[in-house]
Amino acid sequence: MFEKEFLKKVEQERKRWEEEYKKLNSKCQNTKFTTISGQPINDLYTPSDLQEVDYFKDLNFPGEFPYTRGIRHSMYRGRLWTMRQFSGFGTPRQTNQRYKFLLKHGQTGLSVAYDLPTLMGHDSDDPWSEGEVGICGVAVDSLRDMEILFDGIDLGNITTSMTINGPAPILLAMYIATGEKKKVPVGKLAGTCQTDILKEYIAQKEWIFPPQPSMRLIVDMMKFCTRQMPKYNYVSISGYHIREAGSTAVQELAFTLADGFAYVEAGIKAGLNVDDFVPRLSFFFNSHLDFFEEIAKYRAARRIWARHMRERYKAKKQESWLMRFHTQTAGVSLTAQQPENNIVRTAYEALAAVLGGTQSLHTNSMDETWALPTEKAVKIALRTQQIIAYETGVTNTIDPLGGSYFIEALTSKMEEEAEKYFAEIQRRGGVLKCIEEGFFQKEIAQAAFEYQQALERKEKFHVGVNEFVEEDEKVDIPILKIDESVAMEQAESIRKVKQSRDNDKVKRCLDGLKKAAAGTENTMPHLIECVKAYATEGEIVSALKEIYGDYREPAWF
């Protein structure tokens, strides 16, 4: 990017400057300066660090390959990121109220958080669900619950993201059926389903079936959505959970993109045209504490994806090259101690995501180390985004950090490190093989352990936890409590649904589903029939378990 003579002079002068400062400050010599991920960071970056960077090849303009500077020509000047708070607790009625609260306060997209029983495919009255109904998210057992969840909300006019993986196709079927009841045709529904089962085996651990049948169900969704739901992102390929499980930023970047490539390959193997199904693959990243590392990570992600899509997978459409992603600020960075400090952490993390060009953003609430957010806490989290958008001025120009010697050097470094991981994954036989052998899981566990050790040795800090600790701290914030009656209400609701539906029809639909699942017919239309007949989620999952079995992971730590 710079002339040779100029760079020579920069390097000379840098040496001179370094000699001077070595004499002045010896403390710097003995400290290791690294990102939270352990990536060493230099004292200073200069034009010399960008010798290898070609503006047109590596950066280019917003909305143009390789999209390093952003995927749209106007970015936030044309349209702000979607403010989309992940939300859900208790009964569908309670969550419906929270959604209306959030929309009233300026949220621009919905995001559903389901409870553990729903995530794991159990009805609220299942023995496995005891003590867990409505605690970590909203309980949804049947289409009836989905209808209540979106009561009074126009699904034709808002995008909804659903965080659901093992039973993803079932909940998507419920969303479609709910839309139909509201006279919103399936082709008009817009939103995202997380669906990304690969990261479940790697990090979030919310799988139901073994890997092969899980991938088959995803390919069914891919085919169905590609044909019938042009506005719907049927997978949200996620790094958030990989990072929360303890990975470094590079591992988050590399493992997420590797998963993405695996889905692309699965679609191609199923006979689909790359440009038909890739545009609706979307991504989901973490935004962690190390400010600049995160910004570099997002920029590297866009560039890597664009390059692989065009060069390796021969995609021809722009929409297949450009990476769209949602971001959530890092839950794992928040502290139970002095929880008000979490407002500050979330703000910095949110800012990093915006400077990194995210399309959609969730900001954590300060009380989430204790419980699901109160109204007051989630409102502050939403206002955090609004203050960034409307007060800080960072949205005035596109990719404001583009050209920064530091940011460009770090972006390039992260791309380089990610490519090393891709080669390693390839060498080991691909993503599914790596999952089977625990490659990702062991890398993540190792990184998590090293970080904990760094904290305990005070090489890394967490304010309020290992530094600036308040010995007899009294945490005094309101905490959201989920009432015990939620489980009983849901059990009663299931009983009523089972009583008032056509049970013969349910049996026929489940039999049809099992036949399709055991064969090659697409399961999605059958799932839609099952949910419309008011089969419960648990009944549908049990039917699929008969065909696909379940899965236990080996214990690695």
Next chain:
Amino acid sequence: MEKKIRVILAKPGLDGHDRGLKVIAAAMRDAGFEVIYLGLRQTPEMVVEAAIQEDADAIGLSILSGAHMTLFPRTMQLLKEKSAEHILLFGGGIIPKEDMQKLEEFGVGKLFGPGTPTSEIIEYVRQAVPGRRKEEAIF
């Protein structure tokens, strides 16, 4: 020769967030404990059965899902029923202070919240276990 402390580590219920449990497992292994890592999707029945089979000194349960007031008491109950109360039941996760107190009154050992150094947990188990061991039969 000092017998190694044998610890069962498990996540009962549906919660899959095992980062903390894995870090503790690695730290305990490095500290010289014998770690029997059961991992995810355990029932209290499975955990207690394994603890008895493995002649464990302690059971550590990690629960971040809020289901601790169901799962800890049930595990405690099973240990009582199987005359295995010498096995120390401890754990951690997202557990409000009032619930920690209630569970400690129930007979559960110390519970550790987020941010606890692994050294503190290891030290606790190290000093809490010896007093509880069944006497070895002497023939």
